Amino acid sequence: MRKGVLFVISAPSGAGKTTLCQKLSELFPEIKHSVSYTTRKPREGEVDGVHYFFVEKQNFLGMIEKGEFLEWAEVHGNYYGTSREFVSSMVSSGTDLLLDIDVQGGREIRKYFPDSVLIFILPPSKEILRQRLEGRMSDAAEVIERRLKIASDEISGYKNYNYVIVNDSLEKAFDEFASIITAERLKTERVDSSWIKEQFFKEDKNGY
């Protein structure tokens, strides 16, 4: 059976990653988004196993200890993590999966999933990155500078990725994103060789 393709997307804050991932779900509804584990309490309407796997902090810490996360982080006292087993079982069952992960996490993915497809989104320029970070945050200049420094550090990790998209136009960047998805699915090692065999190499009544 065909294995699923693991698509991994990373970007510095302000590069437009979230919008691109949302649009991708509309065009490719069959590509599932990875479901994270969290110790945060479910909000109104959130479903366990759909939006998150909701677990107790003690369970989460146990999973960290056993090395079960591809990546995890603590944000405002809550833990969030991506389970290696979850990703592995989705891919094994033939599901194409989109994993939105930070640049540090990207390195781990390559180690455990060498066939994964890593995509890096770049903002069009440093100045536009700055404008985007300023536009959505009412923070002091030094806070923005610190965020720019973090973004710069993250950008330096792009070389570990298979593809680089410069998001200077949402439409163009999305077309490129979709092209990568389409192309990767056409890789010879991923096409259905049994179908080809059945179609073109089965003897028929003409001996062909």
Added chain:
Amino acid sequence: MRKGVLFVISAPSGAGKTTLCQKLSELFPEIKHSVSYTTRKPREGEVDGVHYFFVEKQNFLGMIEKGEFLEWAEVHGNYYGTSREFVSSMVSSGTDLLLDIDVQGGREIRKYFPDSVLIFILPPSKEILRQRLEGRMSDAAEVIERRLKIASDEISGYKNYNYVIVNDSLEKAFDEFASIITAERLKTERVDSSWIKEQFFKEDKNGY
């Protein structure tokens, strides 16, 4: 400087390769088509160096002897060949090149141009391949069977290619073809790293 990408396309007769290549030129006019050498005389309007490189038979045979062709063939007494030096100089100068070549030729390409992108076009099924070969040729059944046998042999070479497109709808197949071109150009090793460096890693007045 960025090297050009060498796109190689192969298909059995009747798979729709010619139409796909023509449409590609419209969408990507900057991708040049490889110019073959031939011993055939130029026809009205054919320009040397544009449609073909027109050479004398003796010169052509000399080039064969010196191993200068990636592939060559004799058709109805005329010789046709793809010069390795021509392909090499186009790619070195940064030009993306489309090379329409038979399946035997595809193997040679990989040897001399390991970074080339090899795309194989499949007809949707054996029956439709048969219909297409019948539809355009008024030949005896045994001639068609022989052509089908040749097509079948050619199809068995698909595993040496990077991508496989099943041409069951021209629109879909062309979208897939264009996606491969777009995606390959976004590969990290092909993007302009000096631009990224200039944009994001040059110290500016803020020390960022």
